[in-house]
Amino acid sequence: MVEFTVTILGCGSAKPSLRHHTSSQIVTRLGKLYMIDCGEGTQMQLMKYGFHPGQLGNIFISHAHGDHCLGLVGLLSSLSLDKRTTDINLHVPSDFVDILKAQIDFFVTHTEFDIRIHPIECQEPTLIFSDQHFDVTAFPLEHRVPCYGFLFREKAGSRHIIPECIQQYGISRTEIERIRGGGDFTAADGQIIPNEKLTTPPDPVRSYAYLSDTRPVMQYADLLRGVDLLYHDATYCEGDEELACKYDHSTASQAAEFAKVCGAGKLLLGHFSSRYGGEDWLLERALGHFPRIVLANEGLTVKITDKTDTGPVFVEWRR
Amino acid sequence: MVEFTVTILGCGSAKPSLRHHTSSQIVTRLGKLYMIDCGEGTQMQLMKYGFHPGQLGNIFISHAHGDHCLGLVGLLSSLSLDKRTTDINLHVPSDFVDILKAQIDFFVTHTEFDIRIHPIECQEPTLIFSDQHFDVTAFPLEHRVPCYGFLFREKAGSRHIIPECIQQYGISRTEIERIRGGGDFTAADGQIIPNEKLTTPPDPVRSYAYLSDTRPVMQYADLLRGVDLLYHDATYCEGDEELACKYDHSTASQAAEFAKVCGAGKLLLGHFSSRYGGEDWLLERALGHFPRIVLANEGLTVKITDKTDTGPVFVEWRR
Numbered sequence: 097m098v099e100f101t102v103t104i105l106g107c108g109s110a111k112p113s114l115r116h117h118t119s120s121q122i123v124t125r126l127g128k129l130y131m132i133d134c135g136e137g138t139q140m141q142l143m144k145y146g147f148h149p150g151q152l153g154n155i156f157i158s159h160a161h162g163d164h165c166l167g168l169v170g171l172l173s174s175l176s177l178d179k180r181t182t183d184i185n186l187h188v189p190s191d192f193v194d195i196l197k198a199q200i201d202f203f204v205t206h207t208e209f210d211i212r213i214h215p216i217e218c219q220e221p222t223l224i225f226s227d228q229h230f231d232v233t234a235f236p237l238e239h240r241v242p243c244y245g246f247l248f249r250e251k252a253g254s255r256h257i258i259p260e261c262i263q264q265y266g267i268s269r270t271e272i273e274r275i276r277g278g279g280d281f282t283a284a285d286g287q288i289i290p291n292e293k294l295t296t297p298p299d300p301v302r303s304y305a306y307l308s309d310t311r312p313v314m315q316y317a318d319l320l321r322g323v324d325l326l327y328h329d330a331t332y333c334e335g336d337e338e339l340a341c342k343y344d345h346s347t348a349s350q351a352a353e354f355a356k357v358c359g360a361g362k363l364l365l366g367h368f369s370s371r372y373g374g375e376d377w378l379l380e381r382a383l384g385h386f387p388r389i390v391l392a393n394e395g396l397t398v399k400i401t402d403k404t405d406t407g408p409v410f411v412e413w414r415r
Numbered sequence: 416m417v418e419f420t421v422t423i424l425g426c427g428s429a430k431p432s433l434r435h436h437t438s439s440q441i442v443t444r445l446g447k448l449y450m451i452d453c454g455e456g457t458q459m460q461l462m463k464y465g466f467h468p469g470q471l472g473n474i475f476i477s478h479a480h481g482d483h484c485l486g487l488v489g490l491l492s493s494l495s496l497d498k499r500t501t502d503i504n505l506h507v508p509s510d511f512v513d514i515l516k517a518q519i520d521f522f523v524t525h526t527e528f529d530i531r532i533h534p535i536e537c538q539e540p541t542l543i544f545s546d547q548h549f550d551v552t553a554f555p556l557e558h559r560v561p562c563y564g565f566l567f568r569e570k571a572g573s574r575h576i577i578p579e580c581i582q583q584y585g586i587s588r589t590e591i592e593r594i595r596g597g598g599d600f601t602a603a604d605g606q607i608i609p610n611e612k613l614t615t616p617p618d619p620v621r622s623y624a625y626l627s628d629t630r631p632v633m634q635y636a637d638l639l640r641g642v643d644l645l646y647h648d649a650t651y652c653e654g655d656e657e658l659a660c661k662y663d664h665s666t667a668s669q670a671a672e673f674a675k676v677c678g679a680g681k682l683l684l685g686h687f688s689s690r691y692g693g694e695d696w697l698l699e700r701a702l703g704h705f706p707r708i709v710l711a712n713e714g715l716t717v718k719i720t721d722k723t724d725t726g727p728v729f730v731e732w733r734r
Contacts, residue, residue, distance in 0.1 A: 139455070
């Protein structure tokens, strides 16, 4: 199964603390990088964890609160100083476009690449991006300002050809591609070998959903049904539901309940408040609602495996 | 002599690297904090080195390049989230005012304090700020955009009363203040004791100058004559004068030459380019021009002593 990971660059809420940077993460598939949110200091976090900013092609911003986007202008400025020539695409809520353009015009000068801004404005889940790796769907969350969740769904892969069949039937390279696409094979003696005898099914299509910042949004249980990894706002701890509701956030336990209702494979909790001095207590309470949870942390990489994998969440550290 | 220090929060040039943050530093006198420049991530650096952002009252921005000011909006936003109620003063070049206001209006909401913006625009050295600790003079540097140096000059202190005299002549508390201001004392028997017999002179007035980013500016040798500590742009190494000139910066050796011409007490080199992979070579060459140099580094605090102190530069680390 090809590499599909998410790495946390920052998972603190509102303002940075000594424990956590503000929100940003990197989704990778087969070495291609996608950024979600870009809080202050994200470009330093990218370097710290060994990512090359030059490899970024698409940045998705959930909403225009500073802790999710104040690192964007500095990052773009550094890309310009690096003499980047490849265009970069920014997918941002439409209310962020004017001030973003004003900042770029002022701070990001002498670029040899285009900064393409793609405004997001939708009331229903909407496909906003597609390439050879992913379809990305945006859907409005419940927060103080226009705020969007993102669902990264892998493109369906090809069927896998059974290596022994290639030699057995003398299948050419050109034919292999056709067979991976589902075609049968006509052997030299005219015999037709059906595709099912030559191939095994493609890898399951995996998906990753990012929901921050938001109140619980049960209306998306169908959209996110069976998502393999769910990142969810866990600003507050169980017991602080009133505060969570007042400030348009969620408790870790509400996030866990949502993961259960969606039938998510695994849950990644983030956007932590500094008020609790740590996240152990959030986790303990949330585990009462859903078993497969990992706490986000700077430098943590989570491999996105198929949801049928009910083992422990596989993580590794980049530091 | 009262505490008067400068602490480096960032001393890298153009874009952050794994070695250095972008420009920012804290000047302190008797516990009061002043910030000069505020590159991206400055609020995290403040926390890392144990400063409380709430104690900041005045921030001086040299120029509107991102590496000197992109941390300002995030810092202000955090001050607002901290429920600050004391006004804050931003001293910024006038060409930065419009975009700064636009960013503040968008990102820094629900403040319970005023953000007072004081535009700097001058062709000659001009006093831009004065309080009980300092007179701050701005002077235009030679850079691609309007850019100002800052000279922090301590307010003259009072004379020191000789402790033994207080008991000998029965001097009251009220009289002490008057005598520290220079007054004579009339004893109980009518005898007039001249001030010189009761006091020693005030501490020498110390000064700190910040010059970044700039080409060498020999025209300020008189203004900065005898400055106790000089922070100077040292983006390039001796031998790269052409590059330094082209991009409106200085070499470390040009900075050292300037320190010598000014008769500076000590020189603090900063705004390092990542091109050299380190600063040892810059220092070695610069020491050929001026003997008392320290390389800036994140977390380094330099105590500003009187220029008659020709010993080694006294520094300490906050980490």
